[in-house]
Amino acid sequence: MDETKSPFRKRVAVIPGDGVGKEVIPQAVQVLKAAAAKGRRELAVTEFDWGADRYLRDGTTLPADAPEIFRRDYDAILLGALGDPRVPGNQHGADILMGLRFKLDLYANVRPCVLFDPRLTPLRDRAEKDIRFVVLRENTEGLYVGMGGQFKKGTVDEIAVQEDVNTRKGVERIVRYAFEYARKRGLARVCMSDKSNALAFGHDLWQRVFAEVRRDYPEIEARHLYIDNLMVQMVRDPSQFQVIVTCNMFGDIASDLGAGLIGGLGLAPSGNIHPGQVSMFEPVHGSAPDIAGKNLANPMGAALAASMMCAYLGWNAEAQAIEDAVRAAIREGKTTRDLGGSLGTREVGAWLADRVASA
Numbered sequence: 001m002d003e004t005k006s007p008f009r010k011r012v013a014v015i016p017g018d019g020v021g022k023e024v025i026p027q028a029v030q031v032l033k034a035a036a037a038k039g040r041r042e043l044a045v046t047e048f049d050w051g052a053d054r055y056l057r058d059g060t061t062l063p064a065d066a067p068e069i070f071r072r073d074y075d076a077i078l079l080g081a082l083g084d085p086r087v088p089g090n091q092h093g094a095d096i097l098m099g100l101r102f103k104l105d106l107y108a109n110v111r112p113c114v115l116f117d118p119r120l121t122p123l124r125d126r127a128e129k130d131i132r133f134v135v136l137r138e139n140t141e142g143l144y145v146g147m148g149g150q151f152k153k154g155t156v157d158e159i160a161v162q163e164d165v166n167t168r169k170g171v172e173r174i175v176r177y178a179f180e181y182a183r184k185r186g187l188a189r190v191c192m193s194d195k196s197n198a199l200a201f202g203h204d205l206w207q208r209v210f211a212e213v214r215r216d217y218p219e220i221e222a223r224h225l226y227i228d229n230l231m232v233q234m235v236r237d238p239s240q241f242q243v244i245v246t247c248n249m250f251g252d253i254a255s256d257l258g259a260g261l262i263g264g265l266g267l268a269p270s271g272n273i274h275p276g277q278v279s280m281f282e283p284v285h286g287s288a289p290d291i292a293g294k295n296l297a298n299p300m301g302a303a304l305a306a307s308m309m310c311a312y313l314g315w316n317a318e319a320q321a322i323e324d325a326v327r328a329a330i331r332e333g334k335t336t337r338d339l340g341g342s343l344g345t346r347e348v349g350a351w352l353a354d355r356v357a358s359a
């Protein structure tokens with residue numbers, strides 16, 4: 001057997017990135033190592049120093065051979081965040097983050113929104129069971145492909161065109177991913193959201209593909225909501241939703257709203273997935289320059305991203321152990337300030353790792 005495919009030995013590439021990414025990722029790695037040790041798994045972690053410091057030092061963003069190396073030599077990637085006030089255009093961030101998403105064809109951005117404790121939601125009278133859904137965001141197309149241009153830039157006659165790319169293959173595979181995600185987990189409902197009433201070409205394609213694919217999953221309730229209505233419904237009654245699937249930009253926004261419903265960005269994880277291939281896991285939040293370097297950032301989103309990574313690698317007990325530790329930390333008030341606690345990033349990370357090791 002090819003030892004690289006062993007369920008017991010996994011190789012993980014770690015890119016802490018910028019700002020709070022450099023604080024939360026070491027904590028997530030510590031928690032991940034504790035989980036791997038407990039399960040007697042062999043974990044090889046290799047760190048990559050890509051980010052603003054490196055870019056400003058020698059111009060490196062994403063080396064040309066990085067996608068090939070990741071595909072060949074790694075099982076998964078754990079990423080922090082990219083963005084630094086010293087790089088106003090965020091060129092390095094676009095190259096590294098979008099580069100990896102696009103070049104590794106990580107087409108499913110999986111963003112679970114799970115309420116760990118009713119005290120964390122700004123909504124009134126909600127129990128844990130009321131907020132437990134996932135936003136599946138198309139991750140390789142849409143408005144984020146960077147197609148378009150500017151004409152007469154900087155003049156009063158300026159024109160800016162940003163193109164929205166939707167391919168039949170791209171839409172079909174994310175819609176199918178949503179139904180498969182529901183089927184595998186025994187979930188009853190998938191909601192597709194678009195703006196087909198206004199975007200008569202691109203989102204008409206979403207409508208037709210959704211109508212076609214849903215026929216293969218008769219046991220799953222398939223619903224459609226326009227994105228504006230989805231925003232209202234997520235706030236009014238999030239218990240309606242189990243799986244939400246939508247395009248790149250709407251998924252970006254819907255998942256941040258979802259994060260707001262469960263306790264904020266510090267607690268939200270995500271996976272950038274291409275089934276069967278090397279995939280990338282990261283907290284939803286950015287580099288948070290306002291709190292960076294102060295030991296204030298919540299490492300739970302990053303730890304939960306590591307948990308998602310474990311599940312993806314087939315380490316289900318380890319994934320569960322990390323999630324359980326986060327839930328316990330919240331219950332016991334072992335949290336950073338954003339969740340009402342008084343601990344720092346490092347202290348929460350150490351608490352989670354201890355809990356995983358001793359559970």
Ligand SMILES: NC(=O)c1ccc[n+]([C@@H]2O[C@H](COP(=O)([O-])OP(=O)(O)OC[C@H]3O[C@@H](n4cnc5c(N)ncnc54)[C@H](O)[C@@H]3O)[C@@H](O)[C@H]2O)c1
Nearest residue numbers: 081082083084265266285286287288289290291297298338
């Ligand atoms: N995936 C990514 O790498 C990613 C995602 C979003 C933004 N960014 C970049 O990050 C930079 C800052 O962007 P932004 O301010 O819009 O978004 P942000 O997510 O960095 O911060 C938004 C707010 O949430 C808070 N926050 C974020 N993470 C937190 C954590 N772990 N614990 C506690 N509070 C946390 C911040 O303090 C801030 O008030 C920009 O350069 C942006 O381009 C990167």
